[in-house]
Amino acid sequence: MQRLLFILCCFSISSFAQQIRVVDAYTNKEIEGVEVENINLKKKKITNKFGLVIFKNLQSETVLSLEHQNYNNLEITYRDSDGIIFLEPTSEGLESVVLSVSRVAEKKQSIPEHIEIVARKEIDYISPQTSADLLANIPGIRVQKSQFGGGSPVIRGMESNRVLLVVDGVRMNNAIYRNGHLQNSISVSPFVLERTEVVFGPASVTYGSDALGGVVHYYTKNINYTKKLNLKNQVFYRNSTVNNEHSTSFSTQVSHQKWASLTNVSYSSFDDLKMGKNRIHGYEDWGKVYQYSQNTSKDYYSSSTINPNPNIQKNTGYHQLDLMQKFMMPIHQKIDLILNGQFSTTNDIPNFGKLNDYKNNDLKFAEWYYGPQERLFVSAQAKFKDYKSVLKNGAITLAYQNILESRINRNFGSLDRTSRFEEVDVFSLNSDFFIPMGVSKKNKLFYGLELVHNNVNSSAKGETLSFSGNKITGVTNNYIADTRYPDGGSTYSSAAIYTSYRQELSKKHIVNAGLRLTSTLLSANWNQNVSINIPNNQLRLNNMALTGSLGYIFKPYPTDKISVVLSKGFRAPNVDDVGKIRSKSGKLTVPNTGLQPEHLYSAEIGFAKNLLAYKFYFDSNIYYTLLDNYIGRAQSTEFGTSINYDGDTFEDENILANTNIGKAAIYGATVSSNWEFLKDVKINGGITYTKGISYENEEPLSSIPPLFGNISLGFYKKMFNLALNYRFSMAKKLKGYNLTEGIDNIDETPNEEGTPNWSVLNFNSNYHFSKNLRIQFQIQNILDLHYKEFASSISAPGRNLSVAVAYSF
Numbered sequence: 045m046q047r048l049l050f051i052l053c054c055f056s057i058s059s060f061a062q063q064i065r066v067v068d069a070y071t072n073k074e075i076e077g078v079e080v081e082n083i084n085l086k087k088k089k090i091t092n093k094f095g096l097v098i099f100k101n102l103q104s105e106t107v108l109s110l111e112h113q114n115y116n117n118l119e120i121t122y123r124d125s126d127g128i129i130f131l132e133p134t135s136e137g138l139e140s141v142v143l144s145v146s147r148v149a150e151k152k153q154s155i156p157e158h159i160e161i162v163a164r165k166e167i168d169y170i171s172p173q174t175s176a177d178l179l180a181n182i183p184g185i186r187v188q189k190s191q192f193g194g195g196s197p198v199i200r201g202m203e204s205n206r207v208l209l210v211v212d213g214v215r216m217n218n219a220i221y222r223n224g225h226l227q228n229s230i231s232v233s234p235f236v237l238e239r240t241e242v243v244f245g246p247a248s249v250t251y252g253s254d255a256l257g258g259v260v261h262y263y264t265k266n267i268n269y270t271k272k273l274n275l276k277n278q279v280f281y282r283n284s285t286v287n288n289e290h291s292t293s294f295s296t297q298v299s300h301q302k303w304a305s306l307t308n309v310s311y312s313s314f315d316d317l318k319m320g321k322n323r324i325h326g327y328e329d330w331g332k333v334y335q336y337s338q339n340t341s342k343d344y345y346s347s348s349t350i351n352p353n354p355n356i357q358k359n360t361g362y363h364q365l366d367l368m369q370k371f372m373m374p375i376h377q378k379i380d381l382i383l384n385g386q387f388s389t390t391n392d393i394p395n396f397g398k399l400n401d402y403k404n405n406d407l408k409f410a411e412w413y414y415g416p417q418e419r420l421f422v423s424a425q426a427k428f429k430d431y432k433s434v435l436k437n438g439a440i441t442l443a444y445q446n447i448l449e450s451r452i453n454r455n456f457g458s459l460d461r462t463s464r465f466e467e468v469d470v471f472s473l474n475s476d477f478f479i480p481m482g483v484s485k486k487n488k489l490f491y492g493l494e495l496v497h498n499n500v501n502s503s504a505k506g507e508t509l510s511f512s513g514n515k516i517t518g519v520t521n522n523y524i525a526d527t528r529y530p531d532g533g534s535t536y537s538s539a540a541i542y543t544s545y546r547q548e549l550s551k552k553h554i555v556n557a558g559l560r561l562t563s564t565l566l567s568a569n570w571n572q573n574v575s576i577n578i579p580n581n582q583l584r585l586n587n588m589a590l591t592g593s594l595g596y597i598f599k600p601y602p603t604d605k606i607s608v609v610l611s612k613g614f615r616a617p618n619v620d621d622v623g624k625i626r627s628k629s630g631k632l633t634v635p636n637t638g639l640q641p642e643h644l645y646s647a648e649i650g651f652a653k654n655l656l657a658y659k660f661y662f663d664s665n666i667y668y669t670l671l672d673n674y675i676g677r678a679q680s681t682e683f684g685t686s687i688n689y690d691g692d693t694f695e696d697e698n699i700l701a702n703t704n705i706g707k708a709a710i711y712g713a714t715v716s717s718n719w720e721f722l723k724d725v726k727i728n729g730g731i732t733y734t735k736g737i738s739y740e741n742e743e744p745l746s747s748i749p750p751l752f753g754n755i756s757l758g759f760y761k762k763m764f765n766l767a768l769n770y771r772f773s774m775a776k777k778l779k780g781y782n783l784t785e786g787i788d789n790i791d792e793t794p795n796e797e798g799t800p801n802w803s804v805l806n807f808n809s810n811y812h813f814s815k816n817l818r819i820q821f822q823i824q825n826i827l828d829l830h831y832k833e834f835a836s837s838i839s840a841p842g843r844n845l846s847v848a849v850a851y852s853f
């Protein structure tokens with residue numbers, strides 16, 4: 045009889061009560077201590093250690109509000125929750141979840157490395173035009189631009205092939221990532237990003253070669269299963285005045301018990317960029333564009349054209365199309381298969397810096413543009429959760445990437461057009477797993493392997509054009525042109541295994557240690573050489589490196605973290621390092637058949653603290669990096685002291701090659717904080733100092749930015765927010781420039797004296813009319829000041845009014 049009454053009681057409760065489970069969106073772990081409020085009835089409950097709360101008589105339209113100090117607030121209807129609610133961790137404080145360091149979700153307080161995280165909510169708030177613009181808002185990162193269609197992130201004084209770009213666990217860096225300035229970061233659309241994580245300093249144990257200055261890891265939007273068929277759509281549109289931007293994005297998510305899908309299509313159109321008018325730096329003509337070329341692939345003009353408005357930077361506009369498709373389904377009770385396809389393409393992107401080069405008091409180039417830059421990405425990832433044996437928890441990712449690049453140029457006064465084409469196919473396999481260890485399962489053993497193969501095809505053609513009036517009508521002659529990379533084809537392969545271990549000695553002490561063994565093989569072949577002669581027309585390089593890291597965390601209090609990291613990284617020369625031929629700023633870069641890997645030794649100390657009931661967060665990091673056998677550009681005589689290339693003659697010190705120079709050091713510090721000093725009012729900011737010197741020639745290193753930072757004051761409510769942001773950079777004096785390599789672009793500074801200091805003020809606002817409709821209004825560079833980022837060819841945008849609308853349904 046008692047058993048019958050118990051069953052009837054349980055049945056009665058289940059008939060009128062609904063259970064809600066709250067979990068972490070990244071770790072899928074239950075969250076204790078979440079305040080869940082039934083807005084309709086004004087009733088609040090707290091989740092237990094299993095992440096559960098129980099309400100009675102919830103209706104489909106009942107609105108639930110969830111709050112937790114370490115997670116973003118959320119409002120959701122019971123119908124949309126489907127019984128499970130995913131909360132996203134905030135990007136502030138020690139409790140943030142980090143995905144990139146060990147390639148699995150972990151608490152930030154357990155990781156000694158310096159990490160910055162930008163989650164989806166903040167990405168929406170920043171509303172960047174490109175992913176490069178997103179990075180420029182992260183403390184400790186500076187972004188260089190040679191043209192508007194690009195952006196080269198600089199981390200701890202390193203950029204390009206010394207900074208590793210990763211998307212959804214797959215490295216973007218390939219065999220032709222160069223030393224200088226790279227623009228590939230824009231090929232990942234900001235509209236599809238769930239979060240972006242930046243690991244500062246060498247991360248060679250987990251990521252291998254190239255991860256010297258740091259790792260930028262882009263994570264695209266998550267998809268999850270639901271108990272019943274669920275459909276969510278979002279439309280986004282933005283218009284900006286400074287370059288007449290029109291950006292649109294449409295995404296749709298469909299999910300069910302056994303599958304989930306996400307589709308996104310985005311398109312952006314940018315016209316020529318307007319620079320600021322107010323020149324408080326005192327240089328009246330600096331950066332102004334008085335002449336420009338109207339030449340295109342189809343139009344012919346024999347001379348340059350006068351620009352009616354020199355503040356308009358002609359030949360900076362471009363268009364970009366991005367597509368993404370994700371699909372997830374279970375292939376086992378504990379294994380999910382995620383298929384991921386991404387495609388990005390542009391129209392021809394003018395090289396603004398080149399198109400403003402002068403020769404004999406007139407523009408040098410009639411044409412200089414990048415052909416459509418295309419990136420195709422396809423991956424299949426099997427995610428294991430609590431499986432068995434060595435496949436306990438982790439993922440296996442098989443990926444293919446195809447990258448197309450081209451460079452087309454023609455001088456004024458010439459009908460000879462030279463076109464160079466590059467195609468890179470990248471095949472990769474990543475296996476990343478961990479096993480919880482010890483009685484408490486808080487210790488973790490990480491292990492994995494990575495196999496990557498790059499196939500590079502480089503071709504070139506020379507054409508003598510014919511024209512009629514202002515139209516190009518055809519080709520009268522063909523001539524042989526040098527390829528940018530070896531024309532017989534190149535390959536670059538790497539194989540690596542790694543392991544690391546995290547031991548929680550006590551609640552106050554955590555030790556991390558890891559090792560990685562990497563082997564690389566490079567092969568390059570030349571069929572014909574126009575300007576130089578390569579011995580035996582081939583090159584083979586085989587390198588092996590053992591890298592490691594040792595980290596220690598001391599937490600004297602739950603709100604504090606003191607960390608120390610010692611690490612060794614390396615970068616093996618790629619095809620661009622050893623086989624490239626190019627000219628820039630009156631200097632010619634030629635191959636180096638004897639180039640060796642560069643190694644890095646780093647030490648850093650960090651201190652982070654939460655105060656005032658987690659309302660104030662402070663983070664600081666100091667580091668010292670020693671580069672051994674570092675690769676830089678230096679004078680080369682391997683192929684003679686006089687070389688004719690693309691109609692120009694280069695001699696002696698104007699002939700350079702990537703060379704192992706010796707030892708160099710980079711050191712610096714970053715400090716950032718976030719303080720909610722009044723209810724809903726926050727102030728946050730950061731400042732970064734970097735210094736770099738070559739011990740061999742006592743010359744400053746390239747890419748070392750001046751002191752820079754930002755500070756923001758904002759008012760944040762559930763339905764709207766307002767913020768003022770102040771960004772600044774100190775001057776970069778001439779004595780701080782590297783004048784040998786040409787990477788710092790001293791010719792882009794006024795009178796070649798260095799880059800003046802600058803500061804700009806920005807305003808940002810967001811208003812949620814409802815849970816489905818959001819309006820954003822921004823004013824950037826409010827005072828319309830003229831300035832250039834250090835080493836950039838293009839002037840920064842002037843005053844910009846931007847309006848954006850996002851609607852979900």
